[in-house]
Amino acid sequence: MSTATAAQVPGSPAEPVLELRDASFGYGERPILTGASLTVRRGEIVAVVGPNGSGKSTLMKGILGLNELVSGTITLFGVPSDDFADRARIGYVPQRHTLSASVRATAEEIVATGRLPRLGWLGRMRATDRQIVARSLEVVGLADRAATEVSTLSGGQQRRVLIARALAGQPDVLIMDEPTAGVDAANQHVLAEVLERLVERGVTMVIVTHELGALEHLLTRIIVVDAGRVRFDGSPERYAIQRAAVHHEHDSHHHDLELEQPGSALPHGPLDSSGGTR
Numbered sequence: 556m557s558t559a560t561a562a563q564v565p566g567s568p569a570e571p572v573l574e575l576r577d578a579s580f581g582y583g584e585r586p587i588l589t590g591a592s593l594t595v596r597r598g599e600i601v602a603v604v605g606p607n608g609s610g611k612s613t614l615m616k617g618i619l620g621l622n623e624l625v626s627g628t629i630t631l632f633g634v635p636s637d638d639f640a641d642r643a644r645i646g647y648v649p650q651r652h653t654l655s656a657s658v659r660a661t662a663e664e665i666v667a668t669g670r671l672p673r674l675g676w677l678g679r680m681r682a683t684d685r686q687i688v689a690r691s692l693e694v695v696g697l698a699d700r701a702a703t704e705v706s707t708l709s710g711g712q713q714r715r716v717l718i719a720r721a722l723a724g725q726p727d728v729l730i731m732d733e734p735t736a737g738v739d740a741a742n743q744h745v746l747a748e749v750l751e752r753l754v755e756r757g758v759t760m761v762i763v764t765h766e767l768g769a770l771e772h773l774l775t776r777i778i779v780v781d782a783g784r785v786r787f788d789g790s791p792e793r794y795a796i797q798r799a800a801v802h803h804e805h806d807s808h809h810h811d812l813e814l815e816q817p818g819s820a821l822p823h824g825p826l827d828s829s830g831g832t833r
């Protein structure tokens with residue numbers, strides 16, 4: 556979907572698409588997520604995990620400019636967020652969002668709304684726009700449901716319609732807040748296949764999830780948020796090792812939050828973002 560496939564010098568890191576420096580986000584002036592510094596580079600597939608209420612959605616909405624940046628900076632595609640105008644480059648699939656039963660629209664019509672930011676000043680859909688809408692439905696495996704009323708689709712299918720809607724805007728980065736929530740195991744695998752196709756197309760993804768399972772093989776990075784702080788940022792391999800070490804030490808399954816605390820003797824700092832860079 557992405558066209559950002561510029562040739563890269565072998566060995567050099569891909570360019571950053573999102574950069575946070577000591578960023579704190581909140582609602583009103585009250586900071587909820589504080590001191591976040593991280594970089595997501597083109598082509599990365601990053602999972603954001605952590606307990607309920609820890610600030611994951613606040614972090615995602617903060618990146619999107621949907622809540623207050625209390626302090627620090629955000630840079631999007633190399634541009635300070637205040638000066639960044641091309642919001643269509645960032646696709647968003649919000650949390651706990653299925654389509655209300657009262658929505659009377661077909662899957663195709665819903666996906667077409669995702670194309671709006673890319674239409675010319677007359678706002679008319681042209682043949683290429685219709686093709687992109689059709690292709691977006693195809694990517695999520697719902698081409699045969701294009702004319703189906705969304706209210707008659709299952710929850711998992713509706714999540715896929717919403718992903719297709721985000722894709723129709725041809726984003727370079729896709730932020731998804733719990734795309735697998737409420738989706739059964741079989742459909743999680745379908746979603747993982749959808750995301751795999753997006754990876755092949757070079758879309759960068761940041762995915763908030765409680766279930767790493769079906770997505771794990773796709774990930775290049777894992778970020779752990781707890782109690783309003785980024786506690787770990789590194790490769791899935793380092794996450795697995797440190798998680799195992801913590802579990803071994805404490806013989807408990809509830810110590811994710813003790814990963815890479817500042818000042819720990821672990822090899823990298825808590826906000827190291829180099830771990831999974833492709």
Ligand SMILES: Nc1ncnc2c1ncn2[C@@H]1O[C@H](COP(=O)(O)OP(=O)(O)OP(=O)(O)O)[C@@H](O)[C@H]1O
Nearest residue numbers: 582587605606607608609610611612613614650780
């Ligand atoms: N619109 C809002 N106004 C004020 N406070 C909010 C708002 N949305 C969330 N919060 C608060 O921010 C904190 C973090 O919430 P957030 O939704 O970011 O957590 P989360 O990690 O995404 O949780 P979950 O896993 O349950 O989705 C919570 O204490 C929550 O009550």
